[in-house]
Amino acid sequence: MAFTATPLVGGDAFDMAQRLGLEADRALASLVDSAEQAACLRRYWDSIAELGWMATAVPEEAGGAGGGLADLAALVAGAGRGGLPLPVTLACAVVPALLAGAGEGRNALLADVATGRARICAILPGAASDGTGSALKLAASGGRLVLDGTVVGVETPPDPTHLLIVCGEAEPVLLLIPADARGLAGGRYQRIDGHLAQDWTFGGMAVEPTWILARGEEVTRRAEEARDLGALLTCIEGVSAMGAIIEQTIDYLSNRVQFGVPLSSFQALRHRVAEMYVEYENLRGLVGQTLRAASASDCLPWRDIAFAKLRLGEAGRFVAQEAIQCHGGMGMTEALPAIRLARRVMMAEFEYGDRTFQAARLLAEARRCAEAA
Amino acid sequence: MAAPIDYDAFRREVTEFALTRCPPEIRAAVATYRKLSRKIWYPWQKILYEHGWGAPSWPKEYGGTGWDHRQRHIFDEVMAECDCPPQYHHGLRHIGPVIIQFGTPEQKQRFLPGILSGKDWWCQGYSEPNAGSDLASLRTTARREGNEYIVEGQKTWTSHAHESDWMYTLVRTSKEAKKQQGITMLLIPLDSPGITIRPIRTIDGWHHVNEVFLDHVRVPVANRIGEEGQGWTYGKFLLERERLGGANVAPALKNLERTRALVAQELAGEGNRLKREMLEHRLLLAEAELLGARALGREAVAAVMEGKPLNLLPSVLKLSTSVTHQHIAEVALDAVGGRLAPRFRRVDAGGPNAEAPGIEWVQNYMYMRVRTIYGGSSEVQKNVIAKQLFGA
Numbered sequence: 001m002a003f004t005a006t007p008l009v010g011g012d013a014f015d016m017a018q019r020l021g022l023e024a025d026r027a028l029a030s031l032v033d034s035a036e037q038a039a040c041l042r043r044y045w046d047s048i049a050e051l052g053w054m055a056t057a058v059p060e061e062a063g064g065a066g067g068g069l070a071d072l073a074a075l076v077a078g079a080g081r082g083g084l085p086l087p088v089t090l091a092c093a094v095v096p097a098l099l100a101g102a103g104e105g106r107n108a109l110l111a112d113v114a115t116g117r118a119r120i121c122a123i124l125p126g127a128a129s130d131g132t133g134s135a136l137k138l139a140a141s142g143g144r145l146v147l148d149g150t151v152v153g154v155e156t157p158p159d160p161t162h163l164l165i166v167c168g169e170a171e172p173v174l175l176l177i178p179a180d181a182r183g184l185a186g187g188r189y190q191r192i193d194g195h196l197a198q199d200w201t202f203g204g205m206a207v208e209p210t211w212i213l214a215r216g217e218e219v220t221r222r223a224e225e226a227r228d229l230g231a232l233l234t235c236i237e238g239v240s241a242m243g244a245i246i247e248q249t250i251d252y253l254s255n256r257v258q259f260g261v262p263l264s265s266f267q268a269l270r271h272r273v274a275e276m277y278v279e280y281e282n283l284r285g286l287v288g289q290t291l292r293a294a295s296a297s298d299c300l301p302w303r304d305i306a307f308a309k310l311r312l313g314e315a316g317r318f319v320a321q322e323a324i325q326c327h328g329g330m331g332m333t334e335a336l337p338a339i340r341l342a343r344r345v346m347m348a349e350f351e352y353g354d355r356t357f358q359a360a361r362l363l364a365e366a367r368r369c370a371e372a373a
Numbered sequence: 374m375a376a377p378i379d380y381d382a383f384r385r386e387v388t389e390f391a392l393t394r395c396p397p398e399i400r401a402a403v404a405t406y407r408k409l410s411r412k413i414w415y416p417w418q419k420i421l422y423e424h425g426w427g428a429p430s431w432p433k434e435y436g437g438t439g440w441d442h443r444q445r446h447i448f449d450e451v452m453a454e455c456d457c458p459p460q461y462h463h464g465l466r467h468i469g470p471v472i473i474q475f476g477t478p479e480q481k482q483r484f485l486p487g488i489l490s491g492k493d494w495w496c497q498g499y500s501e502p503n504a505g506s507d508l509a510s511l512r513t514t515a516r517r518e519g520n521e522y523i524v525e526g527q528k529t530w531t532s533h534a535h536e537s538d539w540m541y542t543l544v545r546t547s548k549e550a551k552k553q554q555g556i557t558m559l560l561i562p563l564d565s566p567g568i569t570i571r572p573i574r575t576i577d578g579w580h581h582v583n584e585v586f587l588d589h590v591r592v593p594v595a596n597r598i599g600e601e602g603q604g605w606t607y608g609k610f611l612l613e614r615e616r617l618g619g620a621n622v623a624p625a626l627k628n629l630e631r632t633r634a635l636v637a638q639e640l641a642g643e644g645n646r647l648k649r650e651m652l653e654h655r656l657l658l659a660e661a662e663l664l665g666a667r668a669l670g671r672e673a674v675a676a677v678m679e680g681k682p683l684n685l686l687p688s689v690l691k692l693s694t695s696v697t698h699q700h701i702a703e704v705a706l707d708a709v710g711g712r713l714a715p716r717f718r719r720v721d722a723g724g725p726n727a728e729a730p731g732i733e734w735v736q737n738y739m740y741m742r743v744r745t746i747y748g749g750s751s752e753v754q755k756n757v758i759a760k761q762l763f764g765a
Binding site: 003246264270271283314 | 637650653654657658660661662664665666667668669671672685686689692693752754755756758759761762763764
């Protein structure tokens, strides 16, 4: 029997998410028109909203299911294996985690998130700018707060209704801005991995007092925690996708005949697959342990998560690249699910802190410890 | 039913013992990568033996501790964390369990006590010039003559033969269609007439492996393990028992910790900042991999405790930690190589290498290359993994 990956978190939610992912990936792959693709993504978004995905981690008092990390993990693992190109981690985990720090009216907002009515894009500190424009900045001007600058490539749900922003150097604030606010411009597009993204330009827009949901150091702390939660779930999605990539690569090599024999008879290719498996297993072990540690504690184990995300960068890219190489010319096309998954794993590295970001924070902490000793 | 084992308390007990009872000079030898020899191992084995911990993996009736797999794993981890030498394995982990499983009552009585106390030192006569990774191709022969076997042939890569008393040896007693058949396991005293041991000069400048020539060596039939022709089974049993070995990532993590301290010390100061940070980054990547391997190691121990199969875990662990060990050794080499590598002498070039303090880092780098070769080379492990993944 050929290899079948064991899910990190199995169960009904995992199975359902995988089924939906496979279906959406197939549907999307059959479309060429970008408007049709956008409509397709919106349909799947409405489906997962109806299924209650976005309510998973929303507290019961806000109309959610009050679920925990394991429930979120099952969803992203299933979605990752199926290749569902929707911002599951963002919508189901990161946005609720950020909103949990909002003041009054928090429950009403969370209730809208839970039903999928509020479709929120999140901009965390350090979001990318395009290099020509200036980075996002919050400044005081004439007694008001003003937002200026651009951020690019921000993952977004279909037809976003709001932007949730953490910014401000002097005093960090959490802002919720309606997507149709004056002074806000943006262009939306489908990224190479099928996910929707948007560039946002803030043309010196004044911040309405009602947009401010929270302020102070607590905002920064929650933003960091939300990023780590996002990183952990992205790792789970990545591991799950990598398992499927290896299965499908084995299947391809076993069935593709060249030089009169199946490709799987060549030792060079078999060894590549063995190396993919070793990297996959190593990451699976680390992410599984990190997930267990995170589930057993009230605060997220940031060091474990940083190491896991760093390894997603290393091992994930390795598995993706090797899968492409093993598929030969077909690896350069987007025709096969394995390659679409590989592309997704490569892109996932850049969400919630890439490997250099994670390495830098781990090295900085080591330095602090050495200096303190 | 026995009370459940308190593993945390057990870990504390072992740590306390290691830190207070292992002689400082032995721990220093381990911490500075001195090549371990019988002179270092024996006193430590004696201390463990006298404490009743001589054989962590043996059943109580043979003088072992009777510990479960998790306790043994904790013991091994703590030994590494405390710079204690890993116990010399050829007797305790290799031939000892084979004798316990397949030996006659006389063999048990004769051989086990010496292994346990460390009085008798063993080495492994497996590899030959034309049978390395492909061990079953071995050609050393044993011909039955009355109550003796006459052994002719050559063994190689025989670690510690020069300081051993006995060699457990695979020999060919008949030629069969399948090359794994017709192999027999003999226990050969190394002071037997006809044995010549010659050191092999290795790239690390240490003496640890040898060639062993067997010229008409007479071995009593009483020194045969089990049945004639069934040696492959016993050899495989021995290797199967070693499958959890890779689950202990503590030595690699210790190696990382030492190398990190070396980098900080060797490259202190602003002038070395860039170089230091480059090496620190490489060590961080190694650490990340080791944390993944440690998680897999814990899975492996848990699986064994629950009686579940390990499947590919041992191969995965062997493959990944062996390479990470090498990466760490490379970082150490890059930290000190500029000033030490040019002073690394041939053993016969006059003057010991010990005249260059820290030269062990360079020797250790060279030595670490063997990690991906011995115990089933990386290529063999990949074949094993691929065979199972592809289902053929």
